[in-house]
Amino acid sequence: MAGSLMLLGKIPLHASRPSIKYSFCSDRQSLEFVSAPWIHLRRGVKSKLPSKEVLFPGQSVYCYRGKTVSCSSSDDLHLSSQESVEVKRGEGFQQWDSMTAKFAGAANFPFLLLQLPQIILNTRNLLSGNTSALLAVPWLGMLTGLLGNLCLASYFIKKRETEAVVVQSLGVISTYVVLLQMAIGEAMPLPHFVATSIVVASGLTLNFLKYFNWLHPEIWRSWEDFVTVAGLSVLPQVMWSTFIPYVPNTVLPGTIAFVTSLVAVLMGRMGKLSDKGVKILGSIPGWTATLLFMWMAVAQMWTNLLTPDNIKGLSAVSMLLAMIGNGLMIPRALFIRDFMWFVGSAWGSVFYGWGNLMCLYCFECISPGFYIASTVSFLAWIAITFWRDSQANGLSSPFISLKELVFGP
Secondary structure (H helix, E strand, O other), X not given: OOEEEEEOOOEEEEEOOOOOEEEXXXXXXXXXXXXXXXXXXXXXXXXXXXXXXXXXOOEEEXXXXXXXXXXXOHXXXXXXXXXXXXXXXXXXXXXXXXXHHHHHHHOHHHHXXXXXXXXXXXXXXXXXXXXXXXXXXXXXXXXXXXXXXXXXXXXXXXXXXXXXXXXXXXXXXXXXXXXXXXXXXXOOOHHHHHHHHHHHHHHHHHHHHHHOXXXXXXXXXXXXHHHHHHHHHHHHHHHHHOOOOOOOOOOHHHHHHHHHHHHHHHHHHOOOOOXXXXXXXXXXXXXXXXXXXXXXXXXXXXXXXXXXXXXXXXXXXXXXXXXXXXXXXXXXXXXXXXXXXXXXXXXXXXXXXXHHHHHHHHOOOOOHHHHHHXXXXXXXXXXXXXXXXXXXXXXXXXXXXXXXXXXXX
């Protein structure tokens, strides 16, 4: 007795016998269990891997971008009147996959130049003896951004997103140069700069070794534990310190966070956490890094409000590059449905890039034409991104792409 399978109710597949079959795809969420003659296969999570054929006794399994098709032979795959629609959608999906990867790679260019205008401006101020202008850039905000970039580089190494790893690493290096200038101009305390230098050197080295699989897993796990404890300790302390002198000058927030995170990591090491607790603990480094990066924009805008006279020390070109660089990574984050990456990139574009341009415009440091052109271009880019993603995935509305990003497919 022969049975039939339906892929999304469109392509009939004929099995040679009614025995139970398993279909495996590279994405574990695409695992399908087949035991009935008529079923609808669930669309799996999209993968970056190209299509490939895996042979098992008596059947072929085709893995294509998160969809699994199982049949007894290639001749059993019968074409339907809707095949051309499916093929067209597949081509569009592949094209958008390739384009988003290229956009993420292109973000290297604006991020490479991101701090260059600020570095040049700082150099001029240092040479002219105008060290007070360096106070326009808050070292706490730059430090949180640097630590966020460093931690996010570790996060993307695990996901094998090479373009994002390069972007974050460039962000670490360029931001460190700015902090070096601020330390020279005494706009950043020297002990804090020395500690930052040690963390940056260690983090970049470990990330490099991990990327090429030259690092022992236990050493990498220790680095992740350090990132968890350090990130959770630094984040609340930096957030608190940003609003000094309007709040008491205390290290209590950082101390409480340090003790809490250290206990959580030790409990995880000893196996005292539940499965849900282990999952939450594992997601903390990525979200902490994202929040550190996001707070960089808050610290900068707060400084703009407190010291509007020094806002001329802020480079409009750097803010524009920040908006462009983060904006170029939004399509890739949306495409792979990485909510954390999307939040960080969108926040960087809106608040650190466009938000600071708005501050410069309000204080008449840039022309209205420059600000309006930047705003319209950014809004158009976001609209095109969601529209193109919905088309590539065969969705009826761009809002469905947003829903899948937040709640999952």
